[in-house]
Amino acid sequence: MADSASKTLEDQPPNQSSNPQMDTKTAEDVEKSKQDEVKSENASKSEGEAAAEDEEEEEEAGECGFCLFMKGGGCKESFTAWEECIEEAEKNKEDIVEKCFEITSVLKECMMAHSDYYEPILKAEKAAEAEAVKELEKEKAAESSEQRNAAASSENSTQHSGSSGKQDT
Secondary structure: OHHHHHHHHHHOOOOOOOOHHHHHHHHHHHHHHHHHHHHHHHHHHOHHHHHHHHHHHHHHHOOOHHHHHHHHOOOHHHHHHHHHHHHHHHHOOOOHHHHOHHHHHHHHHHHHHOHHHHHHHHHHHHHHHHHHHHHHHHHHHHHHHHHHHHHHHHHHHHHHHHHHHHHHO
């Protein structure tokens, strides 16, 4: 019997399968393989573009929300130059305000020119300036009060020591 079964298998053409599901999977595999080839060809054509995008995404992934916001508006170049100035000043332990004054001014002018986009930052900056002015005024008032108290205290001790000298005589 084994001999008759093997003759039946031998009678079949070599590329035919006795399982129709296997034929379907094979056709699907061939189609998928063709699609993969097309994708591979397209990927190799734009490989340089993809690498540049990957670098940009990696760079952006590590950035703070503020930086992404600033670069999203019309002042991307000014902001990038400002960022580089700050980083260089920090690295070289230079005075940031002095070193980056001009670039900061250019950035601020750009932000004013694009105030529709940068309005939240400009408002926050204005509020921070107002708060800083308030704090300075408080400090000056406290300093002035301390000076008046010190002067009054000094005057009292002078008067007090002068009056004790009179009692001795």
